[in-house]
Amino acid sequence: MTYATKWSVPNSSSMKYNIANIQSIYRTKRLIKIFAHFFCPTPLPMRDIVVLSGSSHPNLAKSICRHLTVEQGVLASKKFSNGETSIEIQDSVREKDVFIVQSGCGEVNDNFMELLIAIAACKTASARRVTAVLPLFPYSRQPDVPHAASLTGAPSLTVKKDQYTYESAPGTPKPLRDDTTDVFASTPPPLSLMTPSANSSTDLLSKATLNNLRIPTGGTSGKIPSLTPTAIVTNSAAVNIPSVDAYGRTESGYKQWVAQNGTLIANLLITAGADRCITMDLHDPQFQGFFNVPVDNLYSKPLLKRYIIDYIPDYQSCVIVSPDSGGAKRATSIADALGCSFALIHKERRAKITKTSPSASGSAQASPMVRHASASSVVGNSATMVATTMLVGEVKDRVCVLIDDLVDTSYTITRAAKLLKDQGAKKVYALVTHGIFSGDAPNRISKSAIDKVITTNSVPQVHTAAILGDKLEVLDVSRILAEAIRRIHNGESVSMLFDHGW
Structure with missing residues (x-):
């Protein structure tokens, strides 16, 4: 009876109030749904997808699977006693979308061969599509000559930490050969014909190298020259070979031909069966042109930009610096x-000056252009090869942020930091996408003028973090890679990741 009395005759004013309240709540829920649909889209269920991990960076693959909320596939990699790689895929990949995560770090050649075998194994097991996820693409950046500390001045593992300072600078590379002992410097005298005799038979036999004629007279047997042409030089470049420095360049700037492996790596991946590639911050974006399959080159720019805004104080007044001219577009x-x-810091590694000219090391031009000599060595009697760096811009009493895509030996970025501090920079941050830190690079950075190094986990940073400590900060790129994998698997657009990140 109480229930009927309470609800049988409702008040008109309270009814209007309740209806308005319900409508307001409905509109609020509707707005929340619209907001969630556009700004927090619910990911589609991940079906028929397998994420496998190579041996180069297993932690990154685990983070990607955690963001995708999928179980990581089981891939067993073994090595025989002779070094050959054996791959066993212990999950079913038939008619599934397979993503293999393998970064180009560590033992690069072994890891790349492991990736090729894993791709071929998945295609043999009837996988619907195989995508190679390479956060750091191997062989996309190579020096002009093979790594040799004695030639390029790269840091050596034998240098002790307590003896190393960022003031140290490797000497400018010397030519690979000595012109004083050049066998092509002079034309060899022509050989003259000699009459065979008993006394000269030994000499004739030792000098006979031009034809297969034999002299039957005089009791002498063997090959002797019947005709010796006189050497006539018609091209001076054929005998006057210029000296070549450690970077494969002559004085005119011509660089000797060096094999570029971009086409080979692309063909190996395609031949193995890769249907698509995902990578991040290629050293040269034109590298994508070597592929006949889609290549998604993700950018770390949104991630680095967000770090600058959130963690660098008064970032509006800081200076973005490119350590070399090749990365100017990325930094700008x-x-x-x-x-x-x-x-911008511009390097001139082979600037040539004479002994009588004024030294470039002591002349610092007026701002904003400053020339700084970093190393020198004498070549010959009249010239000196000086490695100079030129700073274009004003950095005095300002925070500088060095932007680069990759740090390997860290020579370039540490010399750039020293030049910035010499010109009055208040603080130097180094933001790099791929921190390889090979050789003695961690020790070099720890003794350098860099205040903080910020890199991503596209390469494992466990050993580097143990040396640098608080000087190193690692940003996570697994969310960006996971979102790219999710969008590719669901057939969605990946273009928004280029500008907005994830």
Whole structure:
């Protein structure tokens, strides 16, 4: 009876209030759904997908699977006693979308061969599509000559930590050969015909190298020259071979031909059966042209830009610096997005000056252009090869942020930091996408003028973090890679990741 009395005759005013309240709640829920649909889209269920991990960076693959909320596939990699790689895929990949995560770090050749065998194994097991996920693409950046510390001045593992300072600079590479002992410097005298005799038979036999004629007279048997042409030089470049420095360049700047492995690596991946590739910050974006399959080159620019905004104090007044001319476009894009100033460091490794000319090391030109000599060595009697760096921009009493895509031996970035500190920079940050830190690079950075190094986990940073400690900060790129994998698997667009990240 109480229930009927309470609800049988409702008040008109309270009814209007309740209806308005319900409508308001409905509109609020509707707005929440619309907001969630556009800004927090619910990911589609991940079906028929397998994520496998190579031996180069298993932790990154685990993070990607955690973001995708899928179980990581089981891939067993073994090595025989002779070094050959054996791959066993212990999950079914038939008619599934397979993603193999393998970064180009560590033992690069072994890891790349492991990736090729894993791709071929998945295609043999009737996988619907195989995508190679290479956060750091191998062989996309190579020096002009093979790594040799004695030639290129790269840091050596034999240098002790307590004896190393960032003031140390390797000497400018010397020519690979000595012109004083050049066998082509002079034309050899022509051989003259000699009459065979008993006394000269031994000499004739030792000098006979031009034809197969034999002299039957005089009791002498063997090959002797019947005709010796006189050497006539018609091209001076054929005998006057210029000296070549450790970077394969002559004085005119011509660089000797060096094998570029971009086409070979692309053909190996395609031949193994890769249907698509995902990578991040290629050293040269034109590298994608070597492939006949789609290549998604993700950018770390949104991640680095967000770090600058959140963790660098007064970032509006900082200076974005490119350590070399090759990375100027990458640094200027971040500087334009943030509205910051830009500076450039230009390297001239083989600048030639005479002994009588004024030294470039002691002349610092007026700002914003400053020339700084980093190392020198005498070649010959009249010239000196000086490695100079030129700073274009104003950095005095300002925070500098070095932007680069890859740090290997860290020679370039440490010399750039020293030049910035010499010109009055207040603090130097180094933001790099791929921190390889090979050789003695961690020790070099720990003794350098860099205040903080920020890199990503596209390469394992466990050993580097143990040396640098608080000087190193690692950003996680697994969310970006996971979102790219999810969008590719569901047939969605990946273009938004280029500008907005994830």
